[in-house]
Amino acid sequence: MSDLMQATRRGVLDGMHGGSAVARLTPAAPASRISLRAPAASVEALSGALAVALPVKPKTSASANGRHALWIGPDEWLIIDESGADLVAEAGKSGALHSAADVSHRNTAVIVSGPKADVAINAGCPQDLSLAIFPVGACSRTLVGKAEVVLYRTAADTFRVEVWRSFAAYVFGLIAEGAEDAAL
Protein backbone atom coordinates (compact mmCIF):
# COMPACT_ATOMS: atom_id res chain seq x y z
CA MET A 1 0.00 0.00 0.00
CA SER A 2 1.33 3.38 -0.92
CA ASP A 3 1.24 6.21 1.53
CA LEU A 4 -1.50 8.76 1.11
CA MET A 5 -0.22 11.85 -0.65
CA GLN A 6 -1.72 15.18 0.19
CA ALA A 7 -1.38 18.29 -1.94
CA THR A 8 -0.98 21.50 0.02
CA ARG A 9 -1.86 24.83 -1.54
CA ARG A 10 1.06 27.22 -1.60
CA GLY A 11 0.67 30.91 -2.40
CA VAL A 12 2.83 32.16 -5.25
CA LEU A 13 4.47 34.77 -3.01
CA ASP A 14 4.66 32.66 0.15
CA GLY A 15 7.89 33.29 2.03
CA MET A 16 9.02 36.09 -0.27
CA HIS A 17 10.39 39.26 1.27
CA GLY A 18 12.23 42.21 -0.11
CA GLY A 19 12.73 45.92 -0.07
CA SER A 20 14.97 48.30 1.72
CA ALA A 21 15.03 50.59 4.74
CA VAL A 22 12.62 52.98 2.98
CA ALA A 23 10.15 50.56 1.36
CA ARG A 24 9.36 47.05 2.54
CA LEU A 25 7.57 44.38 0.48
CA THR A 26 5.49 41.62 2.01
CA PRO A 27 2.94 39.23 0.48
CA ALA A 28 -0.65 40.04 1.48
CA ALA A 29 -2.69 37.44 3.34
CA PRO A 30 -5.11 35.40 1.21
CA ALA A 31 -8.41 37.19 0.63
CA SER A 32 -11.61 36.63 -1.28
CA ARG A 33 -12.22 38.92 -4.22
CA ILE A 34 -14.82 39.51 -6.87
CA SER A 35 -14.71 41.46 -10.08
CA LEU A 36 -18.10 43.16 -9.98
CA ARG A 37 -19.82 44.67 -13.02
CA ALA A 38 -23.14 46.45 -12.67
CA PRO A 39 -25.14 49.35 -14.09
CA ALA A 40 -25.79 52.49 -12.03
CA ALA A 41 -29.31 51.31 -11.22
CA SER A 42 -27.92 48.32 -9.28
CA VAL A 43 -25.39 50.20 -7.15
CA GLU A 44 -27.69 50.87 -4.21
CA ALA A 45 -28.95 47.29 -3.90
CA LEU A 46 -25.44 45.84 -4.27
CA SER A 47 -24.07 48.26 -1.67
CA GLY A 48 -26.71 47.01 0.75
CA ALA A 49 -26.12 43.35 -0.02
CA LEU A 50 -22.33 43.66 0.32
CA ALA A 51 -22.56 45.99 3.36
CA VAL A 52 -20.14 48.44 1.79
CA ALA A 53 -21.10 51.49 -0.26
CA LEU A 54 -19.83 51.00 -3.83
CA PRO A 55 -17.94 54.19 -4.73
CA VAL A 56 -19.09 55.98 -7.88
CA LYS A 57 -16.35 58.60 -8.05
CA PRO A 58 -13.24 57.74 -10.11
CA LYS A 59 -10.18 56.51 -8.20
CA THR A 60 -12.01 56.21 -4.87
CA SER A 61 -12.74 53.29 -2.54
CA ALA A 62 -14.89 52.47 0.46
CA SER A 63 -14.15 50.14 3.36
CA ALA A 64 -16.24 48.52 6.08
CA ASN A 65 -15.37 45.65 8.43
CA GLY A 66 -12.32 44.39 6.58
CA ARG A 67 -14.06 44.63 3.21
CA HIS A 68 -12.92 47.03 0.52
CA ALA A 69 -14.78 48.21 -2.59
CA LEU A 70 -12.49 49.73 -5.20
CA TRP A 71 -13.74 51.83 -8.13
CA ILE A 72 -12.12 50.41 -11.27
CA GLY A 73 -14.36 51.89 -13.97
CA PRO A 74 -17.81 53.48 -14.25
CA ASP A 75 -19.46 50.04 -14.09
CA GLU A 76 -16.71 47.95 -12.52
CA TRP A 77 -15.48 47.38 -8.98
CA LEU A 78 -12.95 45.10 -7.30
CA ILE A 79 -14.25 43.86 -3.95
CA ILE A 80 -11.67 42.47 -1.51
CA ASP A 81 -12.65 40.74 1.71
CA GLU A 82 -9.99 39.78 4.23
CA SER A 83 -12.21 37.40 6.21
CA GLY A 84 -12.77 34.97 3.36
CA ALA A 85 -16.48 35.71 2.86
CA ASP A 86 -18.40 34.27 -0.10
CA LEU A 87 -18.78 37.54 -2.00
CA VAL A 88 -20.48 36.04 -5.05
CA ALA A 89 -23.28 34.68 -2.84
CA GLU A 90 -23.62 37.97 -0.97
CA ALA A 91 -23.83 40.00 -4.19
CA GLY A 92 -26.40 37.52 -5.46
CA LYS A 93 -28.70 38.36 -2.57
CA SER A 94 -29.02 41.92 -3.89
CA GLY A 95 -31.56 40.78 -6.46
CA ALA A 96 -30.19 43.49 -8.76
CA LEU A 97 -28.69 43.03 -12.21
CA HIS A 98 -24.94 42.43 -11.94
CA SER A 99 -22.07 40.12 -12.83
CA ALA A 100 -19.76 38.89 -10.06
CA ALA A 101 -16.74 36.81 -11.04
CA ASP A 102 -14.73 35.22 -8.24
CA VAL A 103 -11.10 36.25 -8.79
CA SER A 104 -9.81 35.28 -5.34
CA HIS A 105 -7.20 32.94 -6.80
CA ARG A 106 -6.53 34.92 -9.97
CA ASN A 107 -5.18 37.81 -7.91
CA THR A 108 -2.65 38.00 -5.16
CA ALA A 109 -1.28 41.15 -3.58
CA VAL A 110 1.96 42.73 -2.49
CA ILE A 111 1.97 45.14 0.44
CA VAL A 112 4.50 47.92 -0.10
CA SER A 113 5.10 50.09 2.95
CA GLY A 114 7.59 52.64 4.16
CA PRO A 115 8.40 56.33 3.72
CA LYS A 116 9.36 55.80 0.06
CA ALA A 117 6.77 53.16 -0.88
CA ASP A 118 5.49 55.52 -3.59
CA VAL A 119 8.98 55.95 -5.04
CA ALA A 120 9.49 52.17 -5.12
CA ILE A 121 6.23 51.63 -7.05
CA ASN A 122 7.00 54.55 -9.37
CA ALA A 123 10.07 52.64 -10.50
CA GLY A 124 7.65 50.80 -12.80
CA CYS A 125 4.39 52.76 -12.62
CA PRO A 126 3.64 56.00 -14.49
CA GLN A 127 0.96 57.37 -12.16
CA ASP A 128 1.41 60.39 -9.92
CA LEU A 129 1.44 58.85 -6.42
CA SER A 130 1.88 62.08 -4.49
CA LEU A 131 -0.56 62.36 -1.58
CA ALA A 132 -2.37 65.31 -3.19
CA ILE A 133 -3.17 63.35 -6.38
CA PHE A 134 -3.34 59.82 -4.97
CA PRO A 135 -4.56 60.25 -1.36
CA VAL A 136 -5.15 57.56 1.25
CA GLY A 137 -8.07 55.43 0.01
CA ALA A 138 -7.34 56.17 -3.66
CA CYS A 139 -7.22 53.20 -6.03
CA SER A 140 -6.60 52.69 -9.71
CA ARG A 141 -5.94 50.05 -12.27
CA THR A 142 -2.64 50.81 -13.98
CA LEU A 143 0.66 49.23 -14.98
CA VAL A 144 3.83 48.23 -13.15
CA GLY A 145 6.36 47.52 -15.86
CA LYS A 146 4.59 45.21 -18.32
CA ALA A 147 2.02 43.90 -15.85
CA GLU A 148 -1.42 45.27 -15.12
CA VAL A 149 -2.08 45.91 -11.42
CA VAL A 150 -4.62 47.59 -9.17
CA LEU A 151 -3.02 50.06 -6.77
CA TYR A 152 -4.78 50.80 -3.50
CA ARG A 153 -3.33 53.26 -1.00
CA THR A 154 -4.29 52.01 2.46
CA ALA A 155 -2.17 54.53 4.41
CA ALA A 156 0.06 57.48 3.61
CA ASP A 157 3.05 55.14 3.48
CA THR A 158 1.35 51.87 2.47
CA PHE A 159 0.04 50.50 -0.83
CA ARG A 160 -1.69 47.26 -1.64
CA VAL A 161 -0.67 46.16 -5.14
CA GLU A 162 -3.20 43.67 -6.50
CA VAL A 163 -1.67 41.65 -9.30
CA TRP A 164 -2.54 38.58 -11.33
CA ARG A 165 -0.95 35.51 -9.78
CA SER A 166 1.18 34.67 -12.81
CA PHE A 167 2.68 38.18 -12.84
CA ALA A 168 3.22 38.34 -9.08
CA ALA A 169 6.87 37.31 -8.96
CA TYR A 170 7.70 39.77 -11.74
CA VAL A 171 5.91 42.68 -10.07
CA PHE A 172 7.35 41.78 -6.65
CA GLY A 173 10.85 41.72 -8.11
CA LEU A 174 10.45 44.97 -10.01
CA ILE A 175 9.12 46.89 -7.00
CA ALA A 176 11.82 45.33 -4.77
CA GLU A 177 14.44 46.71 -7.18
CA GLY A 178 12.68 50.08 -7.00
CA ALA A 179 12.76 49.91 -3.21
CA GLU A 180 16.51 49.34 -3.25
CA ASP A 181 17.01 52.24 -5.68
CA ALA A 182 14.81 54.46 -3.48
CA ALA A 183 17.21 53.89 -0.59
CA LEU A 184 20.26 55.12 -2.51
Next chain:
Amino acid sequence: MLLIYCPYCEEERNELEFRNGGDAHIARPTNIADITDEEFEEYFFIRQNPKGLIYERWRHVHGCGKFFNAARDTVSDRFYLSYKAGEPKPDPATFLNNGNESALNKDKGASK
Protein backbone atom coordinates in the same frame (compact mmCIF):
# COMPACT_ATOMS: atom_id res chain seq x y z
CA MET B 1 5.74 61.15 -22.60
CA LEU B 2 2.22 61.75 -23.84
CA LEU B 3 -0.55 62.33 -21.32
CA ILE B 4 -4.10 61.53 -22.41
CA TYR B 5 -7.23 62.77 -20.66
CA CYS B 6 -9.73 59.97 -19.92
CA PRO B 7 -13.28 61.38 -19.71
CA TYR B 8 -14.31 58.51 -17.41
CA CYS B 9 -11.37 58.70 -14.98
CA GLU B 10 -11.59 62.49 -15.28
CA GLU B 11 -7.85 62.98 -15.32
CA GLU B 12 -4.78 62.72 -17.50
CA ARG B 13 -2.97 59.41 -17.58
CA ASN B 14 0.19 58.18 -19.21
CA GLU B 15 -0.14 56.93 -22.78
CA LEU B 16 1.04 53.47 -21.64
CA GLU B 17 -2.41 52.88 -20.12
CA PHE B 18 -4.18 53.45 -23.46
CA ARG B 19 -4.67 51.71 -26.76
CA ASN B 20 -5.72 53.30 -30.04
CA GLY B 21 -8.96 52.02 -31.54
CA GLY B 22 -8.90 53.51 -35.04
CA ASP B 23 -11.18 56.13 -36.57
CA ALA B 24 -14.18 57.29 -34.58
CA HIS B 25 -17.71 58.08 -35.82
CA ILE B 26 -17.79 55.25 -38.42
CA ALA B 27 -21.41 54.15 -38.51
CA ARG B 28 -22.02 50.45 -39.10
CA PRO B 29 -24.55 50.04 -41.94
CA THR B 30 -27.88 48.88 -40.53
CA ASN B 31 -28.39 46.65 -43.59
CA ILE B 32 -24.98 44.99 -43.26
CA ALA B 33 -26.13 41.67 -44.79
CA ASP B 34 -27.46 43.38 -47.93
CA ILE B 35 -24.59 45.65 -48.93
CA THR B 36 -22.20 44.78 -51.75
CA ASP B 37 -18.59 43.75 -51.24
CA GLU B 38 -17.50 47.18 -52.46
CA GLU B 39 -19.76 48.92 -49.99
CA PHE B 40 -18.46 46.68 -47.22
CA GLU B 41 -14.89 47.45 -48.23
CA GLU B 42 -15.67 51.14 -48.09
CA TYR B 43 -17.21 50.84 -44.62
CA PHE B 44 -14.71 48.38 -43.15
CA PHE B 45 -11.33 49.18 -44.65
CA ILE B 46 -11.18 52.57 -46.35
CA ARG B 47 -9.90 55.37 -44.12
CA GLN B 48 -8.71 58.89 -44.91
CA ASN B 49 -5.47 58.84 -42.86
CA PRO B 50 -5.49 62.66 -42.69
CA LYS B 51 -2.46 64.82 -42.06
CA GLY B 52 -3.64 66.97 -39.18
CA LEU B 53 -6.92 66.70 -37.30
CA ILE B 54 -8.34 63.23 -36.75
CA TYR B 55 -11.13 61.86 -34.55
CA GLU B 56 -10.19 58.53 -33.04
CA ARG B 57 -11.44 55.89 -30.66
CA TRP B 58 -9.18 55.22 -27.72
CA ARG B 59 -9.50 52.65 -24.98
CA HIS B 60 -8.23 53.16 -21.46
CA VAL B 61 -7.35 49.50 -21.52
CA HIS B 62 -5.07 49.42 -18.46
CA GLY B 63 -7.26 51.85 -16.52
CA CYS B 64 -11.04 52.02 -16.39
CA GLY B 65 -11.32 49.84 -19.51
CA LYS B 66 -13.72 52.20 -21.32
CA PHE B 67 -13.66 53.29 -24.94
CA PHE B 68 -13.85 57.04 -25.59
CA ASN B 69 -13.16 59.38 -28.49
CA ALA B 70 -10.48 62.01 -28.91
CA ALA B 71 -9.53 64.70 -31.42
CA ARG B 72 -5.80 64.56 -32.15
CA ASP B 73 -3.36 66.19 -34.54
CA THR B 74 -1.53 63.45 -36.45
CA VAL B 75 1.49 65.69 -37.07
CA SER B 76 2.11 67.18 -33.63
CA ASP B 77 0.45 64.32 -31.69
CA ARG B 78 -1.39 66.99 -29.76
CA PHE B 79 -4.67 65.87 -28.17
CA TYR B 80 -7.21 68.67 -28.49
CA LEU B 81 -9.89 67.07 -26.36
CA SER B 82 -11.41 63.76 -25.28
CA TYR B 83 -15.10 62.98 -24.96
CA LYS B 84 -17.25 60.02 -23.98
CA ALA B 85 -18.30 57.40 -26.51
CA GLY B 86 -21.71 58.20 -27.95
CA GLU B 87 -21.31 61.96 -27.64
CA PRO B 88 -21.52 63.95 -30.89
CA LYS B 89 -18.44 64.83 -32.90
CA PRO B 90 -17.29 68.21 -31.57
CA ASP B 91 -17.12 71.14 -33.97
CA PRO B 92 -13.44 71.88 -34.75
CA ALA B 93 -14.21 75.61 -34.59
CA THR B 94 -14.73 75.19 -30.85
CA PHE B 95 -11.20 73.95 -30.22
CA LEU B 96 -9.04 74.91 -33.24
CA ASN B 97 -7.36 78.27 -33.81
CA ASN B 98 -9.47 80.15 -31.32
CA GLY B 99 -6.37 81.55 -29.67
CA ASN B 100 -7.78 80.62 -26.30
CA GLU B 101 -5.32 78.03 -25.06
CA SER B 102 -6.70 78.12 -21.53
CA ALA B 103 -9.99 76.74 -22.79
CA LEU B 104 -8.11 73.58 -23.68
CA ASN B 105 -7.09 72.84 -20.13
CA LYS B 106 -7.67 69.15 -20.64
CA ASP B 107 -4.91 68.69 -23.19
CA LYS B 108 -2.04 70.46 -21.50
CA GLY B 109 -0.01 67.27 -21.42
CA ALA B 110 -0.14 66.73 -25.15
CA SER B 111 2.90 68.87 -25.84
CA LYS B 112 5.14 67.07 -23.35
